Amino acid sequence: MNTQITAQPKLYIGIDIHKRSWKIDCATELFSGKSFTMPPKPELLRDYVLKHFTDYEVSTAYEAGCCGYYAHRAFKSYGWRSLVVNPADIHRKGKEKYTKTDKIDAQLISRELKDGRLDSIVVPDIEREQLRSLFRRRNDLVKDYRRVKSYIKMQLLYFGISIPEEFDNDHWSHNFRSWLDGIVFDYPTARESLSSRMRSFRFIDKELREVSTKMRAYCRKHYKNDYYLLRSIPGIGGIVACGILCELGDLRRFNNIKHLAGYVGLAPGIHQSGDSQKSTGITMRAHRLMRSYFIEASWQSIRTDPVMQAYYRTHIGKNVKTIIIKVARKLLSRTLGVIKTGIPYEIGVVE
Template sequence: MKREQLRSLFRRRNNLVKNFRKIMSLIKGQHLNQGIDIPCEFDNSYWSHNFRDWLDNLKFTYLTARMTLDSHMHYFRFVDQELREVSTKLLSYCKEHYKKDYMLLRSILGIGGIVACGIICELGDLRTFNSIKHLSGYVGLIPGIHQSGDNIRNTGITKRAKRLIRRYFIEASWQAIRTDPVFQAYYCKHLGKNIKTVIVKIARKLLSIHIGVRASYMEQVI
């Protein structure tokens, strides 16, 4: 019950992330419809305070367009503030009540605070998994297989998965490539191949590292 309620807070955060991205798309869409170009320095996924001020002071031919943007910006700021507050509460709770697990996860390159919280919330006690293969299958980091009679073919990454946590491991893989020389070398070695396949392999390696770190910790405790 305790873990389920923590998971509900984590999923609340992810719903806010979806709403945040959606309102950003609506605001950008309004500019496209109105034929207004966003300055190059603001055309990115990070909306600085300068960009927000630019949006607040933007002039339109008709007042109704300004009213629409004001409404969008009001909702944008609400979701932004709510997302920050929920993220802070989630991090604080995991640090306090799952400190050892949280710190172990943060010790792995590519695993940030929110990703660590996600693993704690969605995977729980990893001792319930028999092997890395079992855990990889649960997360969805194994190939999908389609069998028809005697014919068996690989369908790419399996569709049966905990998609939310798989997405976080994929994001952690990109971060690991940027910060860890070993993962950088592995990625460069496979350039020219299917990028999605390479990233999934790196995500599986991160999962294996996490299992190794957790097992090492359990041996010290025992």
């Protein structure tokens, strides 16, 4: 009896990626899987597939994480279907929730890939990915900036030194810095400790300014149209506009505000059982960095835009945190609107 191949055989590869090694699990329609460990090099996996699974249609998947997208781009260049998935989207059954090894993780990924239950996150192009690294570097510098300022204030408090009233605010003027440089301690060791912290403060302050300037300049040059559309919205300054372009990418890929709000994390959570239904607040799943930026921008928006201010006042009496989340979602809706339409926002125009 002659047999004929009626469909191209398929290979599903789940990968648990780490810095020094990859755990691989291979599965086809006919067998459940074979697991092995290999060095973290895409070309070695390609050689293995060409040797053992010639003429197979290959699909790969791995969890998004610290190793980025270089493996995904390599797999795509081989003509394979490749997915980079959110770890939270990988379904775990029963005891799988309480047992975790690299082998089990790879098996789960290949199983879910084979069953067609995995969706890839949006993989940015290389230009936007590298721009994103600059934005995140700035965010790290902001954390370091706040930390070193706290250390300096902590040292003053520890030694019982009161900050003059005219300097006791978040803005550290040149006069305040000069005052800090002039503080005299009983022994030179404490003076050197404060001087060391001031050197760190000045270095971080300079780096933060330079990184912020270069990031804004790049966005103005390469994403000029979208950058100025975003800047037309009250509350969205240069840094927030850069954050939207870096972290969210092209907003035109979102179908509607519900889609975008779910991605950023400004969608309401709901729990319903029978006739009982209650709100659980905003969803836990979020792009936490951009959600915080939109919430901060909302406070500025209600100060500068009469429409947003009126919207805020209609909810006075409720929980302030709840109100500002509503304002942030409205601001997010404006953001999507100006990008989709290509029309700058006009202050005072009722939506």
